[in-house]
Amino acid sequence: MIERYAIHSSIEQLIDRFGIEQTPGYESQYNAAPAKLLPVITHQSPQGFSYFYWGTAPQWTKNKPVAERIINTRIEWLQEKPVLRKALMQHRCIIPANGFYAWKRIGKKSNVPCYFMPADKLFSFAGIWEEYEDAEGDAFHTFSILTMPASELVAAITDRMPVMLDKQQEAVWLNPQATEADLWNVVKPYTELSSYTVSPAVFTPGYNKPSLVLPAPAADQHGNLTLFD
Numbered sequence: 001m002i003e004r005y006a007i008h009s010s011i012e013q014l015i016d017r018f019g020i021e022q023t024p025g026y027e028s029q030y031n032a033a034p035a036k037l038l039p040v041i042t043h044q045s046p047q048g049f050s051y052f053y054w055g056t057a058p059q060w061t062k063n064k065p066v067a068e069r070i071i072n073t074r075i076e077w078l079q080e081k082p083v084l085r086k087a088l089m090q091h092r093c094i095i096p097a098n099g100f101y102a103w104k105r106i107g108k109k110s111n112v113p114c115y116f117m118p119a120d121k122l123f124s125f126a127g128i129w130e131e132y133e134d135a136e137g138d139a140f141h142t143f144s145i146l147t148m149p150a151s152e153l154v155a156a157i158t159d160r161m162p163v164m165l166d167k168q169q170e171a172v173w174l175n176p177q178a179t180e181a182d183l184w185n186v187v188k189p190y191t192e193l194s195s196y197t198v199s200p201a202v203f204t205p206g207y208n209k210p211s212l213v214l215p216a217p218a219a220d221q222h223g224n225l226t227l228f229d
Contacts, residue, residue, distance in 0.1 A: 004101040033205035094124035164190035
């Protein structure tokens with residue numbers, strides 16, 4: 001399961017990379033976590049960022065762990081579940097990112113955080129989104145990152161990875177006229193990745209510092225150094 005990622009490029013870099021208009025409200029996130037309000041680009045409004053909650057709105061979490069089916073959607077499920085297949089055709093989005101985190105389990109209660117970064121350092125995840133109403137009748141939107149079986153590099157850490165898109169694949173994903181076959185053709189393992197261990201501070205959702213994406217000695221979530229490398 002992908003529970004954290006980073007999006008920290010400048011707004012000027014994002015405008016240049018994704019061809020969007022100037023968008024107010026953007027802030028760098030070195031520790032993008034579930035229930036945070038984060039930038040996405042939908043295939044209905046590709047000209048700019050929309051800000052959706054990852055997985056669920058904060059008031060809906062009630063301090064409970066956010067389930068995989070909310071923050072991540074397995075790409076295999078899109079062929080098995082009609083409601084998700086409908087979302088694929090009607091509610092697609094991309095999620096700009098610089099990299100993502102994954103945990104290497106080294107014991108029953110011990111995990112080491114690793115950071116995965118593509119060669120071009122700015123890409124996107126494929127996603128789907130939903131609209132809800134809260135108890136007061138106000139609408140809010142959420143998104144889920146699509147995941148697939150991990151590539152060889154990522155599989156050494158975890159068994160799933162995000163569906164990652166380059167610029168050409170994004171054009172297909174955001175094309176309102178794309179067929180289901182067109183969309184499945186862009187779902188491919190992303191292999192141009194590098195990885196390294198990072199600070200266990202990433203386990204704290206509210207911690208948002210540039211140092212999170214820098215290499216750090218392998219340590220578990222308690223700060224204990226490990227032999228993992």
